Amino acid sequence: MTPLTSAAAWMALQSHVPTLKALHLRELFAADPRRGERLTLEAAGIYLDYSKHRITDETLRLLLALAAESGLRERIDAMFSGQRINSTENRAVLHVALRAPRGADIRVDGVNVVPGVHEVLDRMADFAQRVRSGAWLGHSGKRIRNIVNIGIGGSDLGPVMAYEALRHCSARDMRFRFVSNVDGTDFAEAVHDLVAAETLFIVSSKTFTTLETMTNAHSARDWALAALGGDAAAVARHFVAVSTNAQAVSAFGISTDNMFGFWDWVGGRYSMDSAIGLSTMLAIGADNFTALLGGFHEMDEHFRQAPFERNLPVLMGLLTLLYANFFDAQTVAVLPYEQYLKRFPAYLQQLTMESNGKHVTLAGTRVDYDTSPVYWGEPGTNGQHSFYQLIHQGTRLIPCDFIAFAKPLNVLGRHHDMLLANVFAQGQALAFGKTADEVRAEGTAGTLVPHRVFEGNRPSSTLLLDELTPAALGKLVALYEHCVFTQAAVWRINAFDQWGVELGKVLAQRIVPELESPTEPALAHDSSTNALIRRYRQMKRG
Ligand code: G6Q
Numbered sequence: 001m002t003p004l005t006s007a008a009a010w011m012a013l014q015s016h017v018p019t020l021k022a023l024h025l026r027e028l029f030a031a032d033p034r035r036g037e038r039l040t041l042e043a044a045g046i047y048l049d050y051s052k053h054r055i056t057d058e059t060l061r062l063l064l065a066l067a068a069e070s071g072l073r074e075r076i077d078a079m080f081s082g083q084r085i086n087s088t089e090n091r092a093v094l095h096v097a098l099r100a101p102r103g104a105d106i107r108v109d110g111v112n113v114v115p116g117v118h119e120v121l122d123r124m125a126d127f128a129q130r131v132r133s134g135a136w137l138g139h140s141g142k143r144i145r146n147i148v149n150i151g152i153g154g155s156d157l158g159p160v161m162a163y164e165a166l167r168h169c170s171a172r173d174m175r176f177r178f179v180s181n182v183d184g185t186d187f188a189e190a191v192h193d194l195v196a197a198e199t200l201f202i203v204s205s206k207t208f209t210t211l212e213t214m215t216n217a218h219s220a221r222d223w224a225l226a227a228l229g230g231d232a233a234a235v236a237r238h239f240v241a242v243s244t245n246a247q248a249v250s251a252f253g254i255s256t257d258n259m260f261g262f263w264d265w266v267g268g269r270y271s272m273d274s275a276i277g278l279s280t281m282l283a284i285g286a287d288n289f290t291a292l293l294g295g296f297h298e299m300d301e302h303f304r305q306a307p308f309e310r311n312l313p314v315l316m317g318l319l320t321l322l323y324a325n326f327f328d329a330q331t332v333a334v335l336p337y338e339q340y341l342k343r344f345p346a347y348l349q350q351l352t353m354e355s356n357g358k359h360v361t362l363a364g365t366r367v368d369y370d371t372s373p374v375y376w377g378e379p380g381t382n383g384q385h386s387f388y389q390l391i392h393q394g395t396r397l398i399p400c401d402f403i404a405f406a407k408p409l410n411v412l413g414r415h416h417d418m419l420l421a422n423v424f425a426q427g428q429a430l431a432f433g434k435t436a437d438e439v440r441a442e443g444t445a446g447t448l449v450p451h452r453v454f455e456g457n458r459p460s461s462t463l464l465l466d467e468l469t470p471a472a473l474g475k476l477v478a479l480y481e482h483c484v485f486t487q488a489a490v491w492r493i494n495a496f497d498q499w500g501v502e503l504g505k506v507l508a509q510r511i512v513p514e515l516e517s518p519t520e521p522a523l524a525h526d527s528s529t530n531a532l533i534r535r536y537r538q539m540k541r542g
Contacts, residue, residue: 001363003368004070004361004367004369004490004491004492005368005369007066007069007070008065008069009062009065009066009068009069010066012062012065013059013062013063013066013322013326014326016058016059016062017326017327020054020055020056020059021054021327023054023056024456024457025052025054025431025432025456025457025459026431026432026433026456026457028054028056029051029431029432035051036049036051037051038051039051039053039055041310041312041315043302043306043310043311043312044295044298044299044302044312044475045298045465045466045471045472045475046312046463046464046465046475046476046479047463047464047465048312048315048316048461048462048463048464049427049461049462049464050315050316050319050461052427052430052431052459052460052461052462053319053322053399053459053460053461054327054457054459055319055322059322060309063318063319063321063322064308064309064314064318066318066321066490067308067314067318067486067489067490068308070489070490070492071489072308072314072486072489072490073308075485075489076303076304076485076489079093079094079096079485080096080106080304081106081107082094082097082106082107082108082109082113082265085494085496086267086494086496086497087362087494088494088497088499089496089497091264091265091496092108092265093265093267093270093496094106094108094113094263094265094266095266095267095270095271095273095274095481096297096300097113097114097117097265098117098262098266098271098273098274098293098296099273099293099294099296099297099300099474099478100114100117100297100300101297102114102118108265113263113265116263120260120261120262120274120275121289121293123260124260124275124277124278124281124286124289125281125286125289127240127260127278128278128281128282128285128286128289129285129286131144131147131200131282132171132174132282132285136200136237137237138197138198138199138200138234138237138238139197139228139231139233139234139236139237139238140197140228142195142197142198143198144174144198144199144200145173145174145175145195145198145199146174146175146176146177146194146195146198146199146200147174147175147176147177147199147200147202147279147282147283148176148177148178148179148190148191148194148199148200148201148202148220149176149177149178149179149201149202149204149278149279150179150180150201150202150203150204150213150216150217150220151178151180151202151203151204151205151213151242151276152180152181152210152212152213153180153210153268153269153350153354153501154206154267154268154269154270154271154272154276154350155204155205155206155210155213155242155268155271155276156178156180156204157269157272157343157346157347157350158269158271158272158273158276158277158280158347159178159204159272159276159277159279159280160178160180160343160347161272161343161344161346161347162272162277162280162292162473163176163178163279163280163283164340164341164342164343165340165341165343165344165468165473166280166283166284166288166292166340166468166470166473167283167340168340168409168410168468169284169285169288169470170283170284171282171283171284171285174282174283175194176279176282176283177190177191177194178190178279179216179220180212180213180216181212182211182212182215182216184219186216187216187219187220187223191220191223195227196223196224196226196227196228196238197227197228199224199238200238200239200240201217201220201224201238201239201240202239202240202241202242202278202279202282203217203220203239203240203241203242203243203249203252203254204241204242204243204276204278204279205217205241205242205243205245206243206244206245206262206266206268206271206276207243207244207245207248208241208243208244208245208248208249208252209245209248211505211508211509217239217252220239221235221239221252221253224238224239232253235253235254236253236254236255236258239252239253239254239258240254240258240259240260240278241254241258241259241260242259242260242261242262242274242275242276242278243259243261243262244261244262244263244264246259246261260275260278261275262274262275262276267496268498269350269351269354269355270351270481270496272477273292273293273296273474277289277292280292284470288470289470291469291470291471291474292470292471292473292474293474294471294474295469295470295471295472295473295474295475295476295478296474296475296477296478297474297478298471298474298475299312299313299474299475299478299479299482300478300482303478303482303485312479313478313479313480313481313482313483313485313486314482314486316401316461316479316483316486317482317483317484317485317486317487317490318486318490319399319459319461320332320373320399320483320487321486321487321490321491323373323397323399323459324370324371324372324373325369325370327397328370328397329373329396329397329398329399330373330374330396331373331374331375331376331396331398332352332373332374332375332376332398332399332400332401333376333377333383333391333398333399333400333401334348334375334376334377334400334401334403335377335378335379335380335383335400335401335402335403335423335426336377336379336380336403336404337379337380337381337402337403337404337405337419337420337422337423338379338403338404338405338468339379340409340468341379341403341468342378342379344377344403344476345375345376345377345378347477348375348377348480349375349376351477351480351481351484352372352373352375352480352483352484353372353374353375354498354500354501355372355484355488355495355496356371356372356484356487356488356491356493356495357371357372357500358371358372358491358493358494358495358500359371360493361491361492361493362492362493362494363492367491367492367493369491371487371491371493372487377401380402380419380422380423380426381419381422384422384426388426391430391458392429392430392433392454392458393454393455397458397459398458399458399459399460399461400426400427400430400458400459400460400461401460401461401463402423402426402427402460402461402462402463403463403465403476404419404420404423404462404463404464404465405464405465405466405467405468405472406420406464406465406466406467407466407467409467409468423462424462426460427460427462429454429456430456430458430459430460431456431457431458431459431460432456433453433454433455433456433457433458434452434453434454434456435453436449436450436453439452439453463476511529511533514533515533515536515537520537521533
């Protein structure tokens with residue numbers, strides 16, 4: 001197989017990029033008065049303006065050729081048809097089956113997985129209805145008012161993000177908390193004002209062996225039993241599990257009747273729409289959860305069917321790749337102008353970087369090009385008064401994704417027009433900047449001019465949606481999932497494993513007994529780790 005960097009489309013892009021770098025967005029817009037209408041795409045209820053990217057029609061043609069040459073179409077078909085594309089773990093990758101409608105047929109090893117998905121969804125809906133209506137009672141007969149999800153990584157970031165995003169349609173008479181960190185503060189703060197008799201814990205762990213989650217789950221059981229008179233039978237009314245490991249769930253003391261399952265073909269960071277979304281369903285109700293899944297599915301179908309030049313995730317994925325590989329951009333800023341999406345950038349960090357933070361190809365050879373950029377961001381307008389300075393006038397190129405909604409969820413005077421005016425203004429300022437002549441024309445004195453110049457030519461996408469409904473959230477998440485997929489296909493990497501998190505976990509397990517040992521342990525680490533362990537042991541003795 002030809003190495004990626006010698007592939008025809010890659011090399012064509014390489015020769016094309018110097019011309020591109022010499023062009024300013026001001027010139028591109030001047031040359032085509034309709035550019036702002038032409039370089040847009042509307043699909044699945046999302047309007048994407050990609051006109052403020054440093055591209056010409058030729059760039060787009062070459063990027064699309066790169067996608068085609070990379071076998072993206074075949075990779076998409078392989079995923080949707082249940083092939084084991086997660087080759088290093090020998091697993092199918094079928095998060096798309098989690099949102100397939102009843103009656104769809106998606107097979108893994110000849111077996112249709114969709115009926116099983118809906119069976120779990122139905123059980124979740126029944127359970128959520130019982131808890132929300134007060135039919136499910138705690139051990140002492142009290143109604144459940146508090147839900148605490150215990151999980152980490154993929155078993156936490158999706159649930160937290162979705163709860164925050166859809167808080168506006170959540171049961172306001174219930175409290176939702178999320179515990180992930182093994183730092184005891186996380187658990188202590190989550191429960192400090194909760195009454196155990198009214199609290200239900202969801203232990204969310206695909207493997208049910210994760211150190212942080214199991215440590216927190218045991219502390220939660222101790223906390224609940226201490227408050228509920230020590231009767232172990234209370235666990236059954238105050239703990240449910242979301243897992244693929246029935247044996248470990250039973251061993252913890254949770255009846256498998258109160259366990260909601262999923263499958264090895266659901267990766268952690270792709271699992272917020274599986275039973276891992278139980279806390280989401282408890283918060284927003286089964287109907288809203290169904291709408292969320294509907295949004296995911298609409299984007300899945302768009303990704304599967306739309307020609308690449310009209311395909312939102314494909315275009316966005318390729319544009320990001322253009323900057324990462326040909327402009328040496330190190331990061332991407334995701335800037336939602338919607339306060340409810342405050343955890344969306346954090347969620348995307350795992351989705352993008354755990355998926356595509358890889359240094360070898362599917363064939364195991366070291367890549368000689370960059371893979372995932374660093375994703376980061378904060379909601380606007382807050383970021384404008386902080387790190388946007390660097391995006392506008394710093395020395396690094398930072399492509400931005402602006403996300404905005406036409407309808408506010410909390411109508412408050414002129415707030416929403418101000419919010420939207422800001423997001424449009426930022427894209428405009430980044431693209432067009434302010435020249436020295438313009439600065440001078442405003443009456444700025446000579447030495448100050450360079451400080452007030454905005455070079456512009458800084459690229460951004462603007463995503464405009466109608467309103468942050470459950471369906472809209474599903475579409476947005478699926479959009480980024482498939483962006484990641486597109487990039488991985490071009491980079492020839494496996495977006496679905498995460499061996500990079502293993503080493504630290506193993507080393508930590510080795511260090512725990514050395515920290516806890518009553519006698520001075522014989523240490524055989526490097527001199528830095530040995531010294532840190534000794535210092536910590538000394539410090540904790542006081
Ligand atoms: C996600 C990763 C990882 C995982 C957590 C939690 O894709 O695999 O973030 O979700 O390590 O794992 P468990 O759900 O097994 O506890």
